[in-house]
Amino acid sequence: MSNFLADPREPREPAVATAVFRIARSRPGSPDPAWREYEVPLKGHTVVLDALEWIRSRVDNTLLYRHSCHHGSCGTCGMVINGEHALSCTTNVMDLLEKSREAGGPPTVVVEPLPTMNLIADLAVDPAPLFRDFPAGAGYLRESEFNRGSEVPREIERFVRFENCIECGLCVAACPVVRIRDFMAPAALAAYNREIGKNPDRAAELLGEVDSDRGVWGCDRHLECSRVCPTGVYPAKHIVELQRRIKKSREA
Amino acid sequence: MKSSHGHVLVIGGGGTGAAIIHDLLLQGFSATLVERGELTSGTTGRHHGQLHSGARYAAGDREIARECIQEVEILRRIAPESLEMNYGLFLALTPEDLAFAPDFLDACREATIPVREIPLDQAFRMEPNVNRQARMAVLVPDGTIDAWRLPLQFFATARAGGAAIRTFTEVMEIESAAGSVTGVRVREQATGREYRIAADMVVSAAGAWAGTVAQRAGIHIPVTPAPGTMVAVKKRLNNMVISHLHPAGDGDIIVPQRGLSIVGSTQWLAEDPDSIEVPSAQIEYLVRRASEMIPAFRETPFHAAWAACRPLAGASSNVEDGRKLSRDFIAIDHGRSDNLKGFISVIGGKATVLRAMGEKTVDLVCEHFGVRRECTTAVTPLLPHRAYYNTVPAGRSA
């Protein structure tokens, strides 16, 4: 059985390819980005975040971006990558190159910060706008639906798990409505519907908070939110469900 | 509001820094925390996410195990929404594992961990995907931590209480006069602007970067970054944390989280914690190890592979002098060991015991200032993680 403790040295392995990263660099006070290019060596499993770490630690330590979990759970690393709103930690670079090759494009990865958040510098944003309209008192746990029918240990009531929404803001940044008018935006509205689903006794109170033009009626059904969501929340579905709940409560 | 006993500057926005600044605020200090990147962008955000009952450590070290179980109970009270508290199963797979089991159970009981051997058929009903060749199953109070949101709850609470938290701000130098710390010089990363923050005391909670930070006070601490790899697959195969019942080794824990199952970890030695790359061979190795416990792991689509760095403290006089606040957590009072009063470095520990690390560190801070200590973090519920972003901080100092 191999054991990595047996050979504790830092493993080295050759690159299988290289990619050119074209990154929007900006500083406070000068909103127009200066584009900088970096050539980055790749392994098969290199993701965009790995490439940014490589650039920052070996070429240019002034490059700023947010990151934490490196596996699509914290939601801090959203960016616009080759025009798509995506998590940099789960976007594989070889896959991106393959896609651009198929489209007849250059082997380049273009990276920009998430729009609609408050820009700090380069790719780093302050996500405060995302959280502005989340329902107060909404929890973050739900019953787990995996391995349904599993026996639960007597020490706990049920198997639980964190909500799907990792609060990455991709849906908010991709929503065409957010860019043109005041809107509570998909992430917060989805959280409202989840909370009502878990706590039906809060329905009247919470529906009242989203029954407005900046709430559920602000949605123009572009469905961009559901398309870009990296964790299968489908915010648009939740917005439609909220609209239905409101209509039903009016009839009652 | 209590009057401030002094201004403490904390370096490092990982779990340790989070728990320290929260405790400082409750204790009546004024405090500033600086983190060179986003919060938890060091080791904390990337850890395996296991809320350790202590069972994994009990055979090796009862004290560490006892602290784990105590902290599990505390976190369940003060931060329940950042934990998937589903318990864990240890599975014995080989005759050697079975031979080790009595020691394992004794050690857990001595460490006050409530362990319970359960019949195998019941274990398979709880975890339909585990290896049916398992020979014994033990239930323990393990769980899953949201590595980002648990610390964020500490930061949110500290911030609402008036703490200043400055991200993308790197400490460049720890300044002193006549053998006492006077503050730090920091660089605001976005602008490149450098400025001073005056402080009566500086606490470095910089994890694998503790050596680099100490150097910025002209002090040498030998810290070697020891990265470990984790691999996640795109399906939650297990309800509970699944561990291999054997003396600890590589790749012997599978932590479920949201819709994922995550195996970890390994350990090797690196030079620079900022340039760690995941070795391909370790991905294959971990998948193989995981499949011994959950055979379907191998067929489940790959989701992500990443690495996080432990700080291994080497041998040196200040580390030797350092007070072992617990078996794997040391605090070095540089006033005693390096003639720089008001500067301490804390290194080690675990995400599970972050609150306890905060408590022990603030004990030392109180000792330094001669302040009567009343730690209340074990009984103070934390604000929800979102409060970090959507609460207007009270009495925030500019």
Ligand SMILES: Cc1cc2nc3c(=O)[nH]c(=O)nc-3n(C[C@H](O)[C@H](O)[C@H](O)COP(=O)(O)OP(=O)(O)OC[C@H]3O[C@@H](n4cnc5c(N)ncnc54)[C@H](O)[C@@H]3O)c2cc1C
């Ligand atoms: C592979 C692995 C798996 C693990 N799994 C688990 C687990 O499942 N459960 C568990 O309980 N524990 C686990 N741990 C342990 C746990 O992750 C750590 O104990 C904990 O995260 C350490 O937190 P910290 O705050 O001390 O360090 P860090 O999180 O590393 O924080 C230090 C911070 O200091 C910042 N910094 C550095 N230099 C400067 C500077 N000059 N100025 C400003 N800021 C600076 C860094 O950016 C960093 O954010 C694991 C550890 C590893 C390595």
Ligand code: FES
């Ligand atoms: S770093 Fe956490 S989601 Fe990407």
